[in-house]
Amino acid sequence: MAARDLAKYILPRRVYEHLRWERQLIGCSGFGAKSLEKTYRSILHEIDAKALDRLRTQVRSDYERDPKSAAKYPDHAFWLRSAIVQAARAGLHAGPSRRILDLGCGPGYFLAVCRHFGHEALGIDIPENFFSDIERLVYDQMFYAHRCKKQSLLIRPYEALAVDxxxxxxxxxxxxxxxxxxSDEWSRAEWEFFLDDALSHLRPGGRLYLGLNNNAARYGAMTWYDAPTKTLFSERGNVKGSTVVVERPA
Ligand SMILES: C[S@@+](CC[C@H](N)C(=O)[O-])C[C@H]1O[C@@H](n2cnc3c(N)ncnc32)[C@H](O)[C@@H]1O
Structure with a gap:
């Protein structure tokens, strides 16, 4: 058993969780697990956290039936902290106010975190009629609770993002x-079109920041992409595991 897995069983849960978040925040210039807790508590006061708790109770049986469905999202103890970590890793906990576009924003945690850190953030997600019933219920109620802004837009291969x-x-x-x-998961050619288009929506010096989803069943040890796509990401920016960062030259 790896030391990390062993720690889960031998350490008190609170200590284990603290260390797990701390590890994810390595390199976040002064933003560690204590800052994470402080930020988490502050954002709970800015959003309608009670509405999320009620929703969690409402969708409990959906979650038990399918823990990977959107019914997982009302668990703010995990998902809000994850969004804070994402924002800190993208450097959003410090520096000037920025204009942010979050693609596939789902329940809107990341948007709520961006607003907390003083940024102006707009979410993009698929039109309502594409949502499953559980996605519609959870995303609608959570967006309301988060008081964030969203534009409906279906991102398709080889189509420019229709955003102002x-x-x-x-x-x-x-x-x-x-x-x-x-079966038609994007390959290098679709990503190449997307990168060019996304960069055209960035200000000089702006960044595209992607957290890719695991698909080890398709990509094996490469987990997130095939070799040509990884080469594209490396040619255009930095790729480290699931994270791809591409900057528009200033
Ligand atoms: C796994 S969820 C991630 C949500 C959120 N970004 C997070 O980190 O928790 C993926 C999101 O992408 C959205 N999505 C999927 N396909 C999309 C498409 N073609 N265009 C826009 N959004 C899409 C889904 O509706 C969903 O909200």
Missing amino acids: GTFDLISAFLVCFNNHKR
Whole structure:
């Protein structure tokens, strides 16, 4: 058993959780597990956390039936902390106010975190009629609780993003718009079109920040992409595991 797995069983749960978040925050310039807790508590006061708790009770049986469905999202103890970690890793806990576009924003945690850190954030997600019943219920109620802004837009291969203006950051976490886990999951050519288009929506010096979704069944040890796609990401920016960062030259 790996030391990390062993720690889960021998350490008190609180200590284990603290160390797990701390590890994820390595390199976040002064933002560690204590800052995470402080930020988490503050954001709970800014959103309607009670509505999320009620929703969690409402969808408990959906969650038990399918723990990977959208019914998992009202668990803010995990998902809000994850979004804070994502924001800190993208450097959003410090520095000037930025204009952010979050693709595939789902329940809107990341948008709520961006607002907390003083940024202006807009979410993009598929139109309502594409949602499953549980996604519609959870995403609608959570968006209301988070009081965030969203535009409906279906991202398709080889189609430019129909969004107005330019952004300092375009983000996407647990990316699914690449037809994730479908037989037509994007390959290098679709990603190349997407990167060119996304960069055209960035201000000079702006960044595209992607957190790719695991598809080890398709990619084996490479987990998130095939070799040509990884080469593209490396040619255009930095790729480290699931994270791809591409900058528009200033
Ligand atoms: C796994 S969820 C991730 C949600 C959120 N980013 C997070 O990190 O928790 C993927 C999101 O992408 C959205 N999505 C999937 N396909 C899309 C597409 N073609 N265009 C826009 N959004 C899409 C889904 O509706 C869902 O909200």
